[in-house]
Amino acid sequence: MNKKQKNLLIRIIISAIFFVPLFIILEGREHGFISIDIPQWAIIIMFLVPYLLVGHDILRKAFNGIRNKQVFDENFLMTIATIGAIVLGQYGEGVAVMLLYQVGELFQSYAIGKSRKNITDLMDIRPDYANIEVDGQLEQVDPDEVEVGSIIVVKPGEKVPIDGVVVEGNSSLNTAALTGESKPREVEVDDEVLSGSVNMTGVLKIRTTTEFDESTASKIVDLVENAASRKSKSENFISKFAKYYTPIVCYAALALAIIPPIFIMVTGIGMGGYADNFALWGDWVLRACTFLVISCPCAVVISIPLSFFAGIGGASNQGVLVKGSNYLETLSQVRVVAFDKTGTITKGNFEVTAVHHSPLDDHQLLEYAALAECHSSHPISRSLREAYGKHIDQTRVTDVKEISGHGISAKVDGREVELGNEKMMDSLGIEYKPCHHVGTIIHVALDKEYCGHIVISDQLKENSKEAMAALRSVGVRKTVMLTGDARAVAEKVAADVGLTDFRAELLPADKVNCVEELLSECTGKDRLAFVGDGINDAPVLSRADIGIAMGALGSDAAIEAADIVLMDDDPLKIAKAIKISRKCLAIVKQNIGFALGVKVVCLILAALGIANMWIAIIADVGVMILAVLNAIRCLFVKKI
Amino acid sequence: MKKSYKIDVDCANCANLMEDAAKKTDGVKDCSVSFMTLKMKVEFDEGADVDSVMKNVRDNCKKVEEDCEVYI
Numbered sequence: 001m002n003k004k005q006k007n008l009l010i011r012i013i014i015s016a017i018f019f020v021p022l023f024i025i026l027e028g029r030e031h032g033f034i035s036i037d038i039p040q041w042a043i044i045i046m047f048l049v050p051y052l053l054v055g056h057d058i059l060r061k062a063f064n065g066i067r068n069k070q071v072f073d074e075n076f077l078m079t080i081a082t083i084g085a086i087v088l089g090q091y092g093e094g095v096a097v098m099l100l101y102q103v104g105e106l107f108q109s110y111a112i113g114k115s116r117k118n119i120t121d122l123m124d125i126r127p128d129y130a131n132i133e134v135d136g137q138l139e140q141v142d143p144d145e146v147e148v149g150s151i152i153v154v155k156p157g158e159k160v161p162i163d164g165v166v167v168e169g170n171s172s173l174n175t176a177a178l179t180g181e182s183k184p185r186e187v188e189v190d191d192e193v194l195s196g197s198v199n200m201t202g203v204l205k206i207r208t209t210t211e212f213d214e215s216t217a218s219k220i221v222d223l224v225e226n227a228a229s230r231k232s233k234s235e236n237f238i239s240k241f242a243k244y245y246t247p248i249v250c251y252a253a254l255a256l257a258i259i260p261p262i263f264i265m266v267t268g269i270g271m272g273g274y275a276d277n278f279a280l281w282g283d284w285v286l287r288a289c290t291f292l293v294i295s296c297p298c299a300v301v302i303s304i305p306l307s308f309f310a311g312i313g314g315a316s317n318q319g320v321l322v323k324g325s326n327y328l329e330t331l332s333q334v335r336v337v338a339f340d341k342t343g344t345i346t347k348g349n350f351e352v353t354a355v356h357h358s359p360l361d362d363h364q365l366l367e368y369a370a371l372a373e374c375h376s377s378h379p380i381s382r383s384l385r386e387a388y389g390k391h392i393d394q395t396r397v398t399d400v401k402e403i404s405g406h407g408i409s410a411k412v413d414g415r416e417v418e419l420g421n422e423k424m425m426d427s428l429g430i431e432y433k434p435c436h437h438v439g440t441i442i443h444v445a446l447d448k449e450y451c452g453h454i455v456i457s458d459q460l461k462e463n464s465k466e467a468m469a470a471l472r473s474v475g476v477r478k479t480v481m482l483t484g485d486a487r488a489v490a491e492k493v494a495a496d497v498g499l500t501d502f503r504a505e506l507l508p509a510d511k512v513n514c515v516e517e518l519l520s521e522c523t524g525k526d527r528l529a530f531v532g533d534g535i536n537d538a539p540v541l542s543r544a545d546i547g548i549a550m551g552a553l554g555s556d557a558a559i560e561a562a563d564i565v566l567m568d569d570d571p572l573k574i575a576k577a578i579k580i581s582r583k584c585l586a587i588v589k590q591n592i593g594f595a596l597g598v599k600v601v602c603l604i605l606a607a608l609g610i611a612n613m614w615i616a617i618i619a620d621v622g623v624m625i626l627a628v629l630n631a632i633r634c635l636f637v638k639k640i
Numbered sequence: 641m642k643k644s645y646k647i648d649v650d651c652a653n654c655a656n657l658m659e660d661a662a663k664k665t666d667g668v669k670d671c672s673v674s675f676m677t678l679k680m681k682v683e684f685d686e687g688a689d690v691d692s693v694m695k696n697v698r699d700n701c702k703k704v705e706e707d708c709e710v711y712i
Contacts, residue, residue, distance in 0.1 A: 004650075061706060068703040070657070109650050116676060226644075228674035229681045239656040302652035302675070309676035 001110060008106050015050035015099060022046055023092045047091040055082065055098040072246045074296040084289040085613065088282045093613045097293055104621035111628045112302065119313035119635065123224050125177040125196040126217045127159040143212040152206050154199045163215045164206040166191050171202035178216065179568040180319025196220065220567075223323060223559065224316045228309055230324025234588050238304045242297040249295035249603070256607055257288035283609065290606040293616040294599060299624035303591040303631045310634035311584030318637060319567040320577045327563040330546045331581040335526035337476050337574065338515055340540075341483035341490065342379060343533030344550060344571065345497055346458040350383035350440065357433050358444075358452030363388075365451060369444055371397050372410040372417045380440060383456055405484060405507035407442070418445040421486070425450070438492050440485060457489075463572045464497040470575035474582070480518060482511045482540075511540045519545070531574055533558065548574060580637045587634050591627045598623045643690065645680045646711045647673065647701075654705040661700040667693035680710060 001009070026043065028034035052059075055078070062079035065071060078101050085094035130143040131153040138153055143161040146152060151167065154160050160173070170188035175181060175197040184200060187193055193206060196217030212218060261284045264270050265277065274280040308325035315322050322328050342348045355362040370388035373381035374397055385392060400410040406427065407420015418428060425432040425443050430450050435441045439457030443450070468479055481502040483490050490504035503514050519528050522545075530537075530544035533551050538561035541547030549562035551569030559565050566573045602619045605611035611619075649655050655675035662671040662680065667688035672681045682697065684690055691712070698710040 064706055070704050073657075074651075074653070105650070112652075116678075119676070225677050225679070226681075228676045229672040229679070231672065239653075239659075242653050242656065298651055298653055301656065305652060305674070305676050 002113070005106060005109055005113075008102060008109075011054050012099065012102055012106065015054040015095075018050040018053070019047075019095050019099060022050075023096070026092060043091065044086075047086070047095050051082070051086070051095045051098055054095075054102050058098065058101070072250055074246075074298065077246070077250070077292040077295055081289040081292040081613070084285055084292075088286055088289075090286065090613075097613050097617050100617040100621060101293075104617070104624060107621065108298065108302065108624055108628070111625070112306065115306065115310065115628065115632050118632075119310055120225075122317050122635070123313050124221055125159070126212075126221055127161040127195075130161040130212075131155070131158075146208055146212060148208055148211055150208050152208060154204045154206060156199055156201055156203065158199055159217075160193050160195050160197050160199060160204075160206065161215070161217075162206075162208045162212055163195050163210045164193060164208040166193060166204055167207050168205035169202050171204050172200050173197040174200050177317075178220070178319065180317065180573075181568050181570070219556075219559070220316070220321060223321055223565075224312060227312050227322055227324045228305065230326050231305075232308060232325035232329040234329065234585075234592070235304050235308065235325060238301055238592065242301050245297050246295060249291065252603075253288040253291040253295070256291055257285045260284050286613075287606055287609055290611060290613050290616045291603060293613055294602045294606060294611075294620060296620055299620065299627050300592065300595040300599075302624070303595065303627035304588055306628060307584060307588045307591060307631040307634050310632055311580060311587075311637070314635040314637040315577065315580045318573075318576065318580070320573060320580065321559075321565040321567065322577075322581075323563050323565070327546055328581045328584055330527050331529070331564065331578055332585040333525050333527040334529045334546065334578055335476055336478040336480070336518055336522055336528040337471060338480045338482055338518055338528065338530045338540075338544065339499075340511075340530075340532035340537055341481050341485060341493060342458065343569065344531050345461065345464045345481060345493060345499075347461055348379050348458065348533065350379050350456045350458050352383055352387035352454055353439060353457050354437060354455040356435060356437075356452055356455065357450075360446075360451060365444060366454065368412055368415075368417050368446065368451075369419055369442065369454060371412045372400070372408055372419055375400055376402065376408065379458075380442070380456055384442070384454070387454075416447050418448070419443065438488055440489065460493065460496060461569070461571060463570055467571035467574060468498045470572060471578075474575050474578050476575075476578070478518075480514075482506055482514050484508070508536060508539075511537065512543050515540055515543050519543075529574075531571075533569070537561075548577070550574075576640060579640045583637060583640060584634045587630055591630055594630075595623050595627050641690070642681060642683045645682065645694070647678050647680045647709060648711075649675065649678070649705060649708040654708060657704040658701045658708055658710075661704045662697045665693065665697045665700050668697060671697075 025034060029036060058075045058078050061075040065073055065076055082094040082098045129140040130146050131138045132141050133153055146162055166187055166189050172184040172186050173193060174184050178194060178196045195215040261280050264280060308328060311328055312322050339345055355365055358365045366388045370385045371392060373384050374392050374394050396413050398411045402408050407424040409418045419442050430445050430448060432443045432450055435453055435455060437455045439455045442454040442456060445451060471479055479499045481490060481494055481499050483504055484506050485504060487504040490502045494502040506514060515530055522528050527545040529546045529548055530540050531548045531550060532541055541549060541561045546564060547562045548564045548566060549558035550566040564577060598619055602611055602616060606616060649658060652675045655673045659671055659673040662668055667685050668682055669685050670683040684693060694712045701708050701710055
């Protein structure tokens with residue numbers, strides 16, 4: 001509890017000590033159990049002590065609100081309702097409502113503070129300190145103060161505070177906080193380590209490569225915390241709702257206090273139930289006051305952002321980073337998922353599996369290919385370099401030209417090398433031999449002469465097939481793969497993992513068109529998600545209703561471009577993310593329905609004179625408590 | 641230009657009121673208050689004097705909810 005909350009608690013306890021015996025004595029006197037003679041003015045003063053003690057800040061805020069032309073807030077409602085009750089001689093009710101309202105406020109503030117802390121603790125994977133060796137002694141310092149290139153020491157059981165490279169020691173790291181994946185990762189000298197992972201076995205010395213603020217863990221925490229500022233439609237709806245709800249209820253209460261008694265007085269219908277005009281007005285004004293007590297919108301207003309916040313927190317704990325509540329909302333409506341192939345459905349670690357029809361030595365052909373591709377970061381280029389396996393002397397390569405969607409041309413040792421797909425050979429007018437193998441076929445030409453082709457193939461991820469089945473089971477009706485690869489490769493992959501559709505031989509720009517085409521086919525509330533690995537597909541990620549980047553650990557570009565980031569590269573997480581969003585949205589809807597439902601029922605009961613103030617205030621606080629507890633359920637998404 | 645400020649406020653509806661109040665302040669292009677993280681993200685108009693705008697934002701917020709605080 002913070003200072004403000006403690007202060008309020010003390011005020012509540014003291015005023016309850018004053019109020020409860022007083023209330024019992026008065027009730028007893030009314031029912032004839034106790035007979036003491038207390039003058040009316042003394043009773044009023046005795047009730048005013050606990051009333052002012054517990055409610056003075058509410059009265060002051062209401063007064064200031066009126067002065068600042070912000071009339072309709074819950075302080076105003078409570079002030080009018082309680083003063084109304086007291087003026088009508090219902091001292092007990094008036095004080096009790098104020099007391100209970102404050103108990104509710106205290107509980108709300110405590111519960112929210114507590115859940116805020118739970119969620120942020122869950123999300124905060126940043127360590128508070130870093131160990132630095134000074135004269136052979138370890139010293140704990142603020143990680144903010146560690147400069148790039150410093151050597152930090154991470155002992156077993158500690159979190160890695162800053163990204164870096166291991167310079168001494170080996171150990172296994174638990175990256176669960178980053179990826180949600182519990183399998184430990186072995187690291188040794190020269191391996192890169194990311195902040196936020198937990199060192200499990202050995203002492204590591206790490207040379208930092210970033211500042212604390214730029215480290216992976218800090219970035220993740222920032223991203224998730226900032227997510228709350230991108231508000232969902234439900235949140236906007238509820239804050240708009242609150243804006244109109246309170247004034248409407250106030251006017252309704254005013255109408256309730258005036259219209260029925262005038263109607264009864266004029267027509268005489270139902271007048272029999274009242275002793276005199278004073279009793280008639282008193283009854284309806286009291287009903288109106290009860291109305292006001294119920295009208296506080298806080299339970300509804302708090303539970304929605306809290307649900308989203310808990311959902312985002314729970315998801316981040318599972319390695320699914322959601323960049324805003326609005327994306328969580330959209331994700332729950334996804335019915336069509338488009339995939340990039342490489343790195344998403346397949347592993348993306350291409351291997352050279354064959355070299356065909358080469359007049360040269362296979363290794364020599366690979367050497368030319370690897371050299372020509374030496375500047376490219378594309379997975380295909382990487383696999384060519386790996387197949388070559390020797391050091392690449394970049395000075396041998398000149399005039400590199402990348403022809404998007406076709407291939408690369410370059411000069412290696414002065415010889416003209418062209419390599420790429422069939423389109424590339426066609427455009428150069430070079431005759432080539434087609435390949436019957438399934439895979440990516442790289443045709444090579446030396447000085448415009450065909451020199452055979454290299455077959456590179458990719459493997460499916462273990463979970464791809466399961467992931468598609470999981471997506472179908474959460475109601476995704478269309479799974480489409482978009483790839484630049486040959487039709488034969490795409491067809492095989494699509495059939496193997498069970499995709500409903502695929503588009504092959506696409507240039508990067510075609511992917512955007514494909515997504516637009518798919519978007520135009522989406523009807524009603526159906527939404528389209530695009531899943532990619534964040535390399536080269538930023539335009540598609542942003543064009544789709546929702547862009548999901550996967551395997552993004554350490555890739556800034558992907559984190560930047562996507563709306564949702566899967567920290568590891570398991571495609572099963574896509575269905576999981578959708579399930580998390582559905583659960584969260586279901587809870588949001590439950591809370592809106594439940595809170596509004598109870599309010600409306602209570603308002604009707606109050607208007608009919610069935611619900612008194614006690615019921616009103618208990619309903620108000622009770623709804624808030626249940627809504628907050630329900631919202632917290634969004635946090636528990638581990639087994640979903 | 642965008643800047644993020646820490647705030648203190650007790651109820652969710654008050655946070656919404658603060659957001660509205662901040663949005664209406666001169667020099668503020670857009671604003672988003674997150675009750676859950678207790679942060680206010682303010683986007684300023686081109687060439688606005690951040691310090692004086694933020695003082696106005698704080699004053700306006702205090703008008704709608706006197707118990708709130710914006711840490712400038």
